[in-house]
Amino acid sequence: MTEPAGPAESDAELTEQNVLDCCASKVFAQLVIAGVGATCKHNLKSVFIHARELWWNQTPISGWLEAFAAHPRIGDMNELRARFGTSAASSREEQAQAAEGASDEVLQELARKNEEYFEKFKFIFIICATGSSAVRMLDELKRRCLNSPVEELMTAAAEQMKITEIRMRRLFISKGWPLDHDGAAAPAASAASRAGVRTAPGPGRGPSGRAAAQAAPSGAPERPPITTHVLDIAAGRPAARVKVHLHIHAPGSGLHRSEPGTGNGAVWELLADSETGQDGRCTDLLPAGYPVEGVYRLTFGTARYQAHATLDGAPAQTGVAETLHKAEAFFPQASVMFRVERGQHYHVPLTWSPFGYSTYRGS
Structure with missing residues (x-):
């Protein structure tokens, strides 16, 4: 009897390169592969639990900074226009959000505040900005520029972990591996995590x-x-x-x-x-x-x-x-x-x- 075709050998288990594609910290990737047992490697929930603990409690600060450095540094006007301009956005949703506030004035202020941020903290501004607009990112950047260096390092590390979870979830989906995830700390929440402040009235x-x-889903209580x-x-x-x-x-x-x-x-x-x-x-x-x-x-x-x-x-x-x-x-x-x-x-x-x-x- 012929056995059904299985996944390619390279897709058979979670590899160090898989983790590096999600978070460019080599020490973190090595810790994840060493710390996640073979029986858990296709269980996204288990991988998340182990990865979070390893990121916060065993990855050195140098490993965090290595991951930060792999992100493009925001500050160049052409790069900002490519990211947020409606003519070059990679999805309709991003186009709509970018058109909401990506004026030249906003982009110039975003570039200026990013330079100010880098001068203060000596690492680039890390934010889980999937689906975010330039205006909303600027609001968050201004707030975080007021942090102390220690506080901001922890904040940036939290943002990096959210980015890692989003990428890891995409990896599992692309490989066809089961998510086996109850949504308790769902990456979907992180995917919209930095869409910015709400515009509804309030003090x-x-x-x-x-x-x-995080809009209420259809049929959800108000x-x-x-x-x-x-x-x-x-x-x-x-x-x-x-x-x-x-x-x-x-x-x-x-x-x-x-x-x-x-x-x-x-x-x-x-x-x-x-x-x-x-x-x-x-x-x-x-x-x-x-x-x-x-x-x-x-x-x-x-x-x-x-x-x-x-x-x-x-x-x-x-x-x-x-x-x-x-x-x-x-x-x-x-x-x-x-x-x-x-x-x-x-x-x-x-x-x-x-x-x-x-x-x-x-x-």
């Missing part, structure tokens, strides 16, 4: 990073998956204009698998920043239908609120509250870390006073 920038442009509100229990009223930042734990970073985000080297990616409204609520952090489950962190700018909040309109019995509000902030920030599962709504409020705060899962 803050709205989603950035992985959360950007309710955003993560919302919050802040109650000032010293003044007895909602806390307005409190700055709110939402981060997600980068899978594989940190040393304690049972407690994601708590180990040494844990990396947190900024998804969105906003602020509470007059009712103390913040509901524009993520778009409805945002699909990625994981471990999240809400950080509230309590010191800024305490320094600038007034007690006008608060209940009459606020003498003690007024004294407390004038005190130096004991909690410069209040942070809450929690786990999110796909398809659920999480309302995570903060009840705050100058010397204490608490939280719970609301409805």
Whole structure:
């Protein structure tokens, strides 16, 4: 009986060159091939789990920089026009997004900020920009230019890992290997991860990073998956204009698998920043239908609120509250870390006073 034809020998297993095509760090590629067992090499989910841990905990900084250096350096006007100009975009989607804001002024500013970025950090700007426009990339570039060198190195490494996952998924599809992936941290989310800030009305920038442009799928509920509100229990009223930042734990970073985000080297990616409204609520952090489950962190700018909040309109019995509000902030920030599962709504409020705060899962 004739055996059915199998894949070519070169396609029979994941190779070092396959990994290098996804991430141009030789040490990382060697670690992946050595660390991923033969039985896992055609299981994308297992490869992702091992690759993330190896990238964050075993690949040296020199390996990260090697991967960064393989990307083209943005800054040349002709290259920018080729990337973002409508006449040379490689897909209709990219053409539409590029036409949205790829003016000469935007491209010139993008080139200038890239030079500024390189002068500060000494490596090129890395961003998972699949489907992004020049305008949205510029917004992210401006934000990241304000980072410290250490913070930006970690941010660039997180972007590189997202790029690697997208390429690895494409590799598995091209080889016909099973994805065997439950979507818990789906590369599809990373593919749109840097489409930029949302333009819907709201007090803050709205989603950035992985959360950007994650539109609700057809038939999905309109309710955003993560919302919050802040109650000032010293003044007895909602806390307005409190700055709110939402981060997600980068899978594989940190040393304690049972407690994601708590180990040494844990990396947190900024998804969105906003602020509470007059009712103390913040509901524009993520778009409805945002699909990625994981471990999240809400950080509230309590010191800024305490320094600038007034007690006008608060209940009459606020003498003690007024004294407390004038005190130096004991909690410069209040942070809450929690786990999110796909398809659920999480309302995570903060009840705050100058010397204490608490939280719970609301409805």
